[in-house]
Amino acid sequence: MHPHPPVVAVPATTRATALLTEWLIRDLTPLVLTHAGLPDPQRLYRLPPITGAHITRPGKLRRHVRALEQVLAQIEVHLRTGLRRRPPTPLTTDSAPAVPGEVLEVTGLLAGAVAELGSPAAALANRTVLTAAGVIAAGAGTAEAFDSWSTTAWSYCTVVSQVWQDEPQARMFVDPR
16 A cells, blocks of 8 residues: 555556656656766666567666666765765665655656566666665755755656656546645
């Protein structure tokens, strides 16, 4: 059970899954990496667009998986190097969230859905987003947490709008509170 009902219920079509995975890997992840001042978000922008064929044949996401693994390795080195220069600050997304909770919830659900189809690509992107959000929330990024929160919320609203237009079976929910 989720604490908040979803804003949009998306049918589990390959087109919708591809659209959301594309957004996670080639839009949200590089955006949060940039705000965190972490290395190589451009690598993700250069990846090929994700289509329904990538979702039906998860092996086609190999380049995306490899790129995300390389980005995560660079982040790990970057964070270890930074720890030597200044004392560690706890990385948390609770104190000053850099990404809306609803967006993190969607990325987690998407990571699980794509993993069930046979690819770790969305899970790696989700891990990258969570790491970068923690860096921003700790005050170690290049953007303030509020600025990152606003930009990622806008990105999420944009993809929700696109899903709403592209998927006639998508349903909108309004929280009655």
